[in-house]
Amino acid sequence: MNDIDALRPKLDRLQRGFLLIGVLGLAACAFGAYSNWTLFLRSYLIGYIFWLEIALGCFAILMLHHMVGGKWGFIIRRSLEAGSRTFPLLALLFIPLLLGHSDKGLYPAVTGSSFKAFYLSPDFFTGRVVFYFAAWMTLAFFLNRWSSQQDTGTTDGLLHRFQALCGPGILIYGFTITFAAIDWVMALEPNFFSTIFGMIFIIMPALAAMAFVIIVTMLLAKRKPVSDVATPLKFNDLGNLLLTFVMLWAYLSFSQFLIIWAGNLQDEIPWYTVRATGGWTWVAMFIILFHFAVPFILLLNRPVKRNMKALAAVGGALIVMGWIDLYWFIVPSFYPLGPRFHWTDFVTPIGIGGFWLAFFVRALKSKPLLPLHDPRFEGVVQHG
Amino acid sequence: MAATDPENAATLVSPGSEVLGPGHTYGSVTDKISSIVLTRGTGKKYKAGLALAIVLLLMLNYAVTVLMAVGVGIFGINVPVGWGFAITNFVWWIGIGHAGTLISAFLLLMRQKWRTSINRFAEAMTLFAVACAGAFPVLHMGRPWLAYWLFPYPDTMGVWPQFRSPLVWDVFAVSTYATVSLLFWYVGLIPDLATLRDRATKKFKQVIYGIFALGWRGSARHWKRYEMAGLLLAGLATPLVVSVHTVVSFDFTAAIIPGWHSTIFPPYFVAGAIYSGFAMVIALAVPLRKYYGLEDFLTIRHLDNMGKIMLATGLIVAYSYIMETFMAFYSGNPYDRFMIMNRMTGPYAPVYWVLIAVNLVIPQVLWISKIRRNPLWLWILSFSVQTGMWLERFIIIVTSLHRDFIPSSWGMFYPTRWDWMVFIGTIGLFFTLFYLFIRFLPMISIFEMRELVHKTAEESTH
Numbered sequence: 001m002n003d004i005d006a007l008r009p010k011l012d013r014l015q016r017g018f019l020l021i022g023v024l025g026l027a028a029c030a031f032g033a034y035s036n037w038t039l040f041l042r043s044y045l046i047g048y049i050f051w052l053e054i055a056l057g058c059f060a061i062l063m064l065h066h067m068v069g070g071k072w073g074f075i076i077r078r079s080l081e082a083g084s085r086t087f088p089l090l091a092l093l094f095i096p097l098l099l100g101h102s103d104k105g106l107y108p109a110v111t112g113s114s115f116k117a118f119y120l121s122p123d124f125f126t127g128r129v130v131f132y133f134a135a136w137m138t139l140a141f142f143l144n145r146w147s148s149q150q151d152t153g154t155t156d157g158l159l160h161r162f163q164a165l166c167g168p169g170i171l172i173y174g175f176t177i178t179f180a181a182i183d184w185v186m187a188l189e190p191n192f193f194s195t196i197f198g199m200i201f202i203i204m205p206a207l208a209a210m211a212f213v214i215i216v217t218m219l220l221a222k223r224k225p226v227s228d229v230a231t232p233l234k235f236n237d238l239g240n241l242l243l244t245f246v247m248l249w250a251y252l253s254f255s256q257f258l259i260i261w262a263g264n265l266q267d268e269i270p271w272y273t274v275r276a277t278g279g280w281t282w283v284a285m286f287i288i289l290f291h292f293a294v295p296f297i298l299l300l301n302r303p304v305k306r307n308m309k310a311l312a313a314v315g316g317a318l319i320v321m322g323w324i325d326l327y328w329f330i331v332p333s334f335y336p337l338g339p340r341f342h343w344t345d346f347v348t349p350i351g352i353g354g355f356w357l358a359f360f361v362r363a364l365k366s367k368p369l370l371p372l373h374d375p376r377f378e379g380v381v382q383h384g
Numbered sequence: 385m386a387a388t389d390p391e392n393a394a395t396l397v398s399p400g401s402e403v404l405g406p407g408h409t410y411g412s413v414t415d416k417i418s419s420i421v422l423t424r425g426t427g428k429k430y431k432a433g434l435a436l437a438i439v440l441l442l443m444l445n446y447a448v449t450v451l452m453a454v455g456v457g458i459f460g461i462n463v464p465v466g467w468g469f470a471i472t473n474f475v476w477w478i479g480i481g482h483a484g485t486l487i488s489a490f491l492l493l494m495r496q497k498w499r500t501s502i503n504r505f506a507e508a509m510t511l512f513a514v515a516c517a518g519a520f521p522v523l524h525m526g527r528p529w530l531a532y533w534l535f536p537y538p539d540t541m542g543v544w545p546q547f548r549s550p551l552v553w554d555v556f557a558v559s560t561y562a563t564v565s566l567l568f569w570y571v572g573l574i575p576d577l578a579t580l581r582d583r584a585t586k587k588f589k590q591v592i593y594g595i596f597a598l599g600w601r602g603s604a605r606h607w608k609r610y611e612m613a614g615l616l617l618a619g620l621a622t623p624l625v626v627s628v629h630t631v632v633s634f635d636f637t638a639a640i641i642p643g644w645h646s647t648i649f650p651p652y653f654v655a656g657a658i659y660s661g662f663a664m665v666i667a668l669a670v671p672l673r674k675y676y677g678l679e680d681f682l683t684i685r686h687l688d689n690m691g692k693i694m695l696a697t698g699l700i701v702a703y704s705y706i707m708e709t710f711m712a713f714y715s716g717n718p719y720d721r722f723m724i725m726n727r728m729t730g731p732y733a734p735v736y737w738v739l740i741a742v743n744l745v746i747p748q749v750l751w752i753s754k755i756r757r758n759p760l761w762l763w764i765l766s767f768s769v770q771t772g773m774w775l776e777r778f779i780i781i782v783t784s785l786h787r788d789f790i791p792s793s794w795g796m797f798y799p800t801r802w803d804w805m806v807f808i809g810t811i812g813l814f815f816t817l818f819y820l821f822i823r824f825l826p827m828i829s830i831f832e833m834r835e836l837v838h839k840t841a842e843e844s845t846h
Contacts, residue, residue, distance in 0.1 A: 195648035
């Protein structure tokens with residue numbers, strides 16, 4: 001029942017299509033970089049973090065699933081694994097940012113002998129980037145390898161190994177993404193600091209990735225083998241997880257806002273005054289409405305969660321909102337008066353996304369679309 | 385097929401990991417739990433424990449009487465440390481309460497059936513902890529008899545609460561929490577009260593339990609409405625787990641004092657609350673299961689799961705400590721940096737390092753599954769965590785206040801014997817209530833255990 005061959009030609013075509021989009025997009029990016037390096041870097045940062053978030057979220061949810069078990073992981077596990085296998089590509093795509101780190105139009109210089117200057121110095125910055133990717137790739141490597149072993153029927157001690165790795169793995173994920181968020185996003189405004197910032201960036205990828213795998217599952221569910229197990233109840237569970245992440249995102253974001261607003265201190269408040277005035281007011285309102293209020297109300301409804309197309313539509317909207325949210329996080333650091341679009345803002349996510357999706361499809365088709373021989377999923381297929 | 389529930393199979397594969405011991409029937413479950421209340425009577429140990437708790441409660445009464453007569457000057461608080469033990473105790477107690485709500489409401493919504501046997505006494509723990517917590521802000525007021533001024537009622541003095549202050553939000557958050565917890569607990573008790581009514585042999589008991597059972601007959605319609613009410617209350621209570629401690633954290637973060645004004649406080653306080661709450665559940669569950677022979681109902685699996693939750697929430701707390709310290713240096717703000725250095729090396733440094741040891745370092749043994757599955761070790765560890773969480777609030781409150789921006793306004797806080805008497809007195813209050821609870825009400829939900837018997841039997845015959 002786990003036959004992927006019927007789908008293979010379709011997936012091959014998809015992969016080639018994405019690759020073509022990626023090549024064209026990155027070619028346009030290269031032109032953008034040639035014509036204006038700083039503006040290109042600013043766009044590239046958003047596009048890059050947007051796709052990295054989806055990969056990281058897949059990786060985090062995969063580890064969470066191994067830790068707590070749960071039937072909800074069965075249907076999305078292969079998508080999560082495929083997402084976590086894109087880290088080598090993402091490491092490669094980080095190179096422009098590494099080259100651009102010293103560009104003053106991206107990250108303002110922090111000089112002097114302060115801890116911040118030391119922390120954000122180019123060498124330390126590069127060292128941390130290497131460490132983050134090494135940690136993510138190592139963990140993802142073992143998770144995928146053991147999962148393939150499980151498919152062949154070897155189950156001896158694998159569950160225990162998964163759990164033994166994922167406990168510390170989630171811890172490592174939490175800390176690496178926290179510091180990555182500080183390095184890559186918070187450092188755009190060196191005077192700003194917020195202790196909850198890392199936590200917001202722990203949740204954002206999970207939200208984006210959950211929305212992404214819901215869409216992938218909806219597409220796969222049109223054919224066998226996924227169509228056999230894609231019951232409304234499964235999507236209900238996935239919808240509940242999506243709702244949880246939406247609420248967590250709102251909770252953490254609101255906490256940060258309320259505390260900084262109440263404190264009204266000179267180091268912190270400019271971050272919000274810029275993002276809530278001028279042209280940014282509307283962006284902020286839009287985010288509150290469509291990254292929280294509307295999806296929150298929609299996801300409270302059972303019919304929406306049980307209809308996979310409706311759920312995937314909400315997921316798609318949340319992915320777009322994730323990009324807008326990221327834009328609102330990053331761009332006001334460069335343009336405090338309001339949004340100013342540059343054509344590379346739109347080309348970079350497409351270029352990176354084309355490559356990333358091609359890699360994702362390649363990883364997805366290399367394994368059966370549903371995990372085999374996992375004792376935790378015994379009875380899931382039969383019982384639906 | 386499906387001999388095990390796949391949802392829990394990961395932990396069910398090892399022996400000794402069931403949520404209910406073997407061989408139980410509806411009757412044996414009902415007998416076992418109701419006999420503790422109806423026929424077993426009180427042992428010597430029970431009486432000794434209750435007596436000690438009442439002695440501590442009397443001490444609380446004495447201290448509070450003196451407090452009313454003399455004023456808050458009997459405490460060690462003064463400028464600059466205006467919040468001392470009282471607020472530390474408030475945050476500590478309210479945090480302990482959170483595990484009860486989490487177990488009863490959140491885990492119910494998550495369909496985690498292992499919660500069944502611990503939810504009743506965890507909810508009772510919540511109520512009693514909230515009662516202890518609620519006393520402190522009132523006692524701390526100076527003129528506690530004017531506490532009702534906190535409510536927005538149309539009075540002739542033109543006094544109106546400052547709604548921008550999280551301290552006023554607290555009044556609403558905590559009183560809502562207390563109300564919903566009480567309702568949830570009481571509604572959960574109704575079918576069991578009816579069971580006790582039917583099983584009681586003395587007229588007096590039949591009448592008392594009968595009144596509180598509200599005429600429950602156990603008809604299908606009763607159950608249908610009942611289940612719906614339970615779900616709705618769970619839905620109401622779950623956000624309260626987060627909102628109450630979030631508001632408590634705003635009490636601190638809305639100020640601009642280094643050490644208080646930190647954006648991570650809301651999730652950090654919620655995690656810390658659940659951390660200490662589960663520690664308290666373990667501290668109560670281990671002796672209860674031993675003394676009343678409830679090992680079949682409060683299994684190793686329960687302890688293991690609670691240990692895991694403690695580990696996870698403890699790590700979130702650790703993450704928050706690390707972020708606070710990192711940001712103090714990263715921010716380049718001299719006051720933030722001084723605050724952290726003062727905690728680590730200042731006059732309260734020993735307290736700080738004990739806190740780090742008992743709250744962060746020692747609980748890391750929970751990574752070892754043998755320790756999570758050993759009741760005695762877990763019980764000892766729960767005291768480490770509770771001490772740690774109390775010290776954490778003490779450190780947050782006292783070290784942030786005692787040395788603020790201008791050295792000329794620095795000072796020290798030393799607790800007086802009245803501080804200690806009120807604090808230890810509330811522990812007496814808590815245990816007095818708890819002892820009475822296990823004597824007069826079923827500490828494990830009888831009807832939910834019967835449901836569990838049914839489900840377990842269903843699974844094994846599949």
